[in-house]
Amino acid sequence: MTKQVVQVSKVVIRFAGDSGDGMQLTGDRFTTETAGLGNDLKTLPDFPAEIRAPAGTIPGVSAFQLHFADHLIATPGDEPDVLVAMNPAALKANLKLLRRGGDLIVNTDEFTKRALEKVGYTANPLEDGSLEEYQVHPVALTSMTVEALKDFDLTKKEAERAKNMFALGMLSWLYSRPSEGTLEFLKAKFGKKPEILKANIAAFEAGWSFGETTEGFSVQYEVAPAAMPAGVYRNISGNLALSLGLVAAGQLSNLPVFLGSYPITPASDILHELSKHKNFGVTTFQAEDEIAGIGSAIGAAYGGALALTTTSGPGVALKSEAIGLAVMTELPLVIIDVQRGGPSTGLPTKTEQSDLLQAMFGRNGEAPVPIVAPQSPSDCFFAAIEAARIAIEYRTPVFLLSDGYLANGSEPWKVPDVADLPAIDANFATELNHENADGSMDFWPYLRDPQTLARPWAVPGTKGLEHRIGGIEKAEGTGAISYDADNHDKMVRLRQAKVDAIAQTIPELTVDDPTGDAKVLVIGWGSTFGPIAGACKLVRDGGGSVAQAHLRHINPFPANLGSVLAKYDRVIVPEMNLGQLNMLLRAKFLVDTVNYNQVRGLPFKSDELAGVINDVRASL
Amino acid sequence: MSNLDKYPALTLVPKSDVAQSAKDFKSDQEVRWCPGCGDYSILSTVQGFMPDLGIAKENIVFVSGIGCSSRFPYYMNTYGFHSIHGRAPSIATGLSVSRPDLSVWVITGDGDALSIGGNHLIHALRRNVNLKILLFNNRIYGLTKGQYSPTSEQGKITKSTPMGSLDYSFNPVSLALGAEATFVARSLDSDRKHLTSVLSAAAAHEGTALIEIYQNCNIFNDGAWDPLKENETADDLMIRLEHGQPIRFGKDGAKGVIRTGDGHIAIANVAEVGEDALLRHDAHAQDPGLAFALSRLSDTHTLQDTPIGIFRDVQRPSYDRLAREQLADALEQKGPGDLQSLVRGKDTWVVA
Numbered sequence: 010m011t012k013q014v015v016q017v018s019k020v021v022i023r024f025a026g027d028s029g030d031g032m033q034l035t036g037d038r039f040t041t042e043t044a045g046l047g048n049d050l051k052t053l054p055d056f057p058a059e060i061r062a063p064a065g066t067i068p069g070v071s072a073f074q075l076h077f078a079d080h081l082i083a084t085p086g087d088e089p090d091v092l093v094a095m096n097p098a099a100l101k102a103n104l105k106l107l108r109r110g111g112d113l114i115v116n117t118d119e120f121t122k123r124a125l126e127k128v129g130y131t132a133n134p135l136e137d138g139s140l141e142e143y144q145v146h147p148v149a150l151t152s153m154t155v156e157a158l159k160d161f162d163l164t165k166k167e168a169e170r171a172k173n174m175f176a177l178g179m180l181s182w183l184y185s186r187p188s189e190g191t192l193e194f195l196k197a198k199f200g201k202k203p204e205i206l207k208a209n210i211a212a213f214e215a216g217w218s219f220g221e222t223t224e225g226f227s228v229q230y231e232v233a234p235a236a237m238p239a240g241v242y243r244n245i246s247g248n249l250a251l252s253l254g255l256v257a258a259g260q261l262s263n264l265p266v267f268l269g270s271y272p273i274t275p276a277s278d279i280l281h282e283l284s285k286h287k288n289f290g291v292t293t294f295q296a297e298d299e300i301a302g303i304g305s306a307i308g309a310a311y312g313g314a315l316a317l318t319t320t321s322g323p324g325v326a327l328k329s330e331a332i333g334l335a336v337m338t339e340l341p342l343v344i345i346d347v348q349r350g351g352p353s354t355g356l357p358t359k360t361e362q363s364d365l366l367q368a369m370f371g372r373n374g375e376a377p378v379p380i381v382a383p384q385s386p387s388d389c390f391f392a393a394i395e396a397a398r399i400a401i402e403y404r405t406p407v408f409l410l411s412d413g414y415l416a417n418g419s420e421p422w423k424v425p426d427v428a429d430l431p432a433i434d435a436n437f438a439t440e441l442n443h444e445n446a447d448g449s450m451d452f453w454p455y456l457r458d459p460q461t462l463a464r465p466w467a468v469p470g471t472k473g474l475e476h477r478i479g480g481i482e483k484a485e486g487t488g489a490i491s492y493d494a495d496n497h498d499k500m501v502r503l504r505q506a507k508v509d510a511i512a513q514t515i516p517e518l519t520v521d522d523p524t525g526d527a528k529v530l531v532i533g534w535g536s537t538f539g540p541i542a543g544a545c546k547l548v549r550d551g552g553g554s555v556a557q558a559h560l561r562h563i564n565p566f567p568a569n570l571g572s573v574l575a576k577y578d579r580v581i582v583p584e585m586n587l588g589q590l591n592m593l594l595r596a597k598f599l600v601d602t603v604n605y606n607q608v609r610g611l612p613f614k615s616d617e618l619a620g621v622i623n624d625v626r627a628s629l
Numbered sequence: 630m631s632n633l634d635k636y637p638a639l640t641l642v643p644k645s646d647v648a649q650s651a652k653d654f655k656s657d658q659e660v661r662w663c664p665g666c667g668d669y670s671i672l673s674t675v676q677g678f679m680p681d682l683g684i685a686k687e688n689i690v691f692v693s694g695i696g697c698s699s700r701f702p703y704y705m706n707t708y709g710f711h712s713i714h715g716r717a718p719s720i721a722t723g724l725s726v727s728r729p730d731l732s733v734w735v736i737t738g739d740g741d742a743l744s745i746g747g748n749h750l751i752h753a754l755r756r757n758v759n760l761k762i763l764l765f766n767n768r769i770y771g772l773t774k775g776q777y778s779p780t781s782e783q784g785k786i787t788k789s790t791p792m793g794s795l796d797y798s799f800n801p802v803s804l805a806l807g808a809e810a811t812f813v814a815r816s817l818d819s820d821r822k823h824l825t826s827v828l829s830a831a832a833a834h835e836g837t838a839l840i841e842i843y844q845n846c847n848i849f850n851d852g853a854w855d856p857l858k859e860n861e862t863a864d865d866l867m868i869r870l871e872h873g874q875p876i877r878f879g880k881d882g883a884k885g886v887i888r889t890g891d892g893h894i895a896i897a898n899v900a901e902v903g904e905d906a907l908l909r910h911d912a913h914a915q916d917p918g919l920a921f922a923l924s925r926l927s928d929t930h931t932l933q934d935t936p937i938g939i940f941r942d943v944q945r946p947s948y949d950r951l952a953r954e955q956l957a958d959a960l961e962q963k964g965p966g967d968l969q970s971l972v973r974g975k976d977t978w979v980v981a
């Protein structure tokens with residue numbers, strides 16, 4: 010039967026199931042199909058910290074949210090239009106997110122008495138009328154998958170495992186997604202297990218034809234491609250973009266790359282990715298602990314590599330002393346902190362922006378470290394190159410503050426032409442640089458470049474430049490040990506001045522204010538860019554005016570930040586922490602900012618933030 | 630013998646094009662250890678030994694942690710890095726793995742290596758990174774003015790343990806052998822000849838070499854090793870291990886080490902058991918069992934039956950070499966990385 014095809018401009022789908030149900034894979038595949046169709050999209054994987062919490066429980070629910078549209082979008086969507094719930098736990102954990110009137114696709118096979126009781130349902134929500142507000146589509150997903158695979162030489166359990174492919178096939182039909190990519194993907198994944206491969210393809214096709222024929226779905230949807238600038242596109246997650254940016258930085262600076270790292274969620278994927286690119290001269294070293302991760306990187310930096318260490322908040326805490334050493338020895342080093350909920354172990358798989366002040370101040374002594382923050386998954390690529398540029402040109406450790414949402418979220422990315430990327434000059438010292446009174450020459454490892462205040466980077470193996478560095482205070486110029494009070498005062502100020510001087514080479518902060526008459530500025534940093542942009546759009550669509558600015562550099566701030574802030578009657582600072590950027594802005598510029606904070610482990614909802622902006626506008 | 634034959638582990642390090650002397654390795658920094666400290670003689674022995682390597686001075690790096698001994702790099706006219714407490718092996722690992730053309734030496738102490746830095750030490754040893762680690766063991770914390778250390782004998786009275794320390798001590802050689810070390814030796818600060826020979830064997834070894842050096846802190850733990858240094862007692866207490874030789878010591882070689890009926894080892898009177906019963910020292914034995922048993926002979930308090938020399942010296946490819954080979958293999962299999970194609974990836978679409 011041919012069904013009516015309805016054009017819609019955007020859809021938010023949330024796949025939710027047990028950790029073992031393969032929801033992340035299903036989401037990934039649906040995303041890839043969607044990207045290929047030319048929709049704009051943003052994704053939000055939302056999974057538990059436990060690898061496999063007990064099946065059928067709320068802690069074991071793993072979800073994947075995807076927003077796709079025929080126009081440019083800023084976020085993975087405030088409310089899903091469609092929820093796919095593979096079991097009662099998934100329904101219970103996610104129903105509150107679903108838009109009223111939204112489509113609810115439920116795997117009825119899993120709604121057994123026991124499974125319902127396990128998550129505290131006293132009655133079956135499919136039967137007690139509690140889902141009346143939604144368009145419920147009951148689908149016997151597991152049993153139909155098993156039925157479709159009955160001719161295969163598989164155990165029941167193996168057959169049931171393919172139910173995510175049935176779901177994917179069904180959704181692919183419902184939203185008119187192409188299936189070739191998924192078939193190719195399955196071939197690559199299960200090429201060595203032909204029976205499993207055939208079964209997965211069969212399950213996918215069964216799901217597709219079920220969608221086509223069932224009366225449960227009366228219409229099929231289409232979402233037209235979004236108008237995007239011409240070019241070659243790919244879909245990319247933040248951790249992948251960040252990894253590729255680091256490889257690129259190695260190429261641009263013509264330096265070997267060395268990553269010293271200890272596995273930690275949600276940063277480990279960067280270690281995994283970089284370990285694949287040895288043919289780019291990338292060495293990855295999985296250290297015995299966080300401290301050795303950064304220690305080995307500092308050693309490699311001393312030896313002339315582009316040195317990296319990747320971690321998350323708890324790891325930064327362990328690395329603090331070593332970061333101070335890198336500040337003191339003025340060696341280039343990029344510290345990648347993929348932030349997660351804290352304190353302590355906190356929420357390992359949830360996002361937060363609460364390491365900003367740790368990055369800023371979390372060391373003994375006056376130890377300034379530049380901070381760079383990407384604003385979207387694909388922007389991680391460019392932010393990584395920028396962090397490496399600052400590290401190398403200024404001989405300093407640099408923080409690159411990503412977060413869990415950027416790390417795992419994805420979006421389409423117009424692939425850049427690498428020839429357009431800026432070269433980075435390592436500018437190793439090779440000559441003696443100080444003339445003594447008697448005309449003889451010496452090498453002074455702390456003689457600074459007058460412009461950048463950076464010290465020379467003289468790597469072992471350079472004849473005649475033998476010198477010693479270390480964590481004890483240095484005499485200005487010679488770099489010899491010095492306990493002199495005046496020298497220390499001077500060196501503390503010089504290290505700060507060097508970091509401040511970076512402001513000379515970073516772009517001015519730009520403000521997005523389409524009407525030019527906004528009285529309220531919303532300023533953020535990091536991954537809140539999308540939700541803030543989404544909120545500003547909602548305000549503007551409602552006829553209001555609001556300005557948006559977003560900080561890529563937090564230490565030092567762009568040179569014009571003070572004057573930008575001064576232009577507005579009110580400045581709102583939304584953050585996924587309790588006001589860390591807010592504190593810095595207030596301290597530095599004495600502005601009476603409006604603080605808006607959430608630490609829910611998830612990105613902001615644009616409509617809530619739009620409400621806050623409108624309240625502030627109304628108060629003026 | 631050419632330098633290359635003598636030090637096969639240094640084949641990738643550029644040779645010196647000038648003749649070197651100990652003087653070339655003295656930096657212009659004033660040495661600031663307490664007068665009489667054992668560190669002076671170790672420094673002088675190392676400076677005297679360095680020319681023997683025949684490698685370019687600028688390709689030698691000394692990395693240290695924190696403690697009295699860790700000031701060492703400042704006094705060597707090579708590249709040097711005085712880092713933070715306990716972390717020198719990790720810093721040296723990053724340097725060594727990324728720079729095969731360097732000879733990397735780690736200077737550490739009993740507190741630095743075995744207390745705060747214990748984790749890094751054992752992992753460097755098991756990985757077999759190309760580091761030569763000199764562990765100055767004075768059985769005390771010097772720089773913080775005299776607290777007991779992880780090698781202090783139990784019951785030690787110090788500022789932090791007025792009623793005696795409670796901790797049982799580490800035996801660094803046993804620890805290293807348990808941590809899969811490929812080269813483990815022990816020497817004395819005051820025995821220049823012995824220390825030089827051990828340094829030479831360590832430099833020739835590919836991978837991590839740990840040399841425990843008994844060092845006197847004359848301020849906070851004076852005389853800790855005196856029984857091994859004084860003529861009247863040394864012969865009776867100290868077992869000099871020499872590869873291939875029967876393990877024999879004491880006045881006129883009267884004592885020796887034998888295997889007992891139950892498989893353990895013991896000290897015996899040579900006159901009673903006969904020379905043929907003595908164990909022969911085999912530093913190259915793959916099984917570290919005998920080396921470990923030898924390391925357990927000594928008494929922590931009296932120093933009775935303390936072996937010095939090379940306990941173990943076996944071949945295993947260094948981590949550095951294996952890491953380098955993986956890079957080379959990847960390059961051979963995939964060719965030099967093409968950044969544009971990496972950034973583009975496999976799944977792309979075109980917007981016209």
Ligand code: SF4
Pocket residue numbers: 661662663665666667668697698767771772845846847848849
């Ligand atoms: S305190 Fe002891 S170890 Fe330290 S320099 Fe003085 S004598 Fe040497």
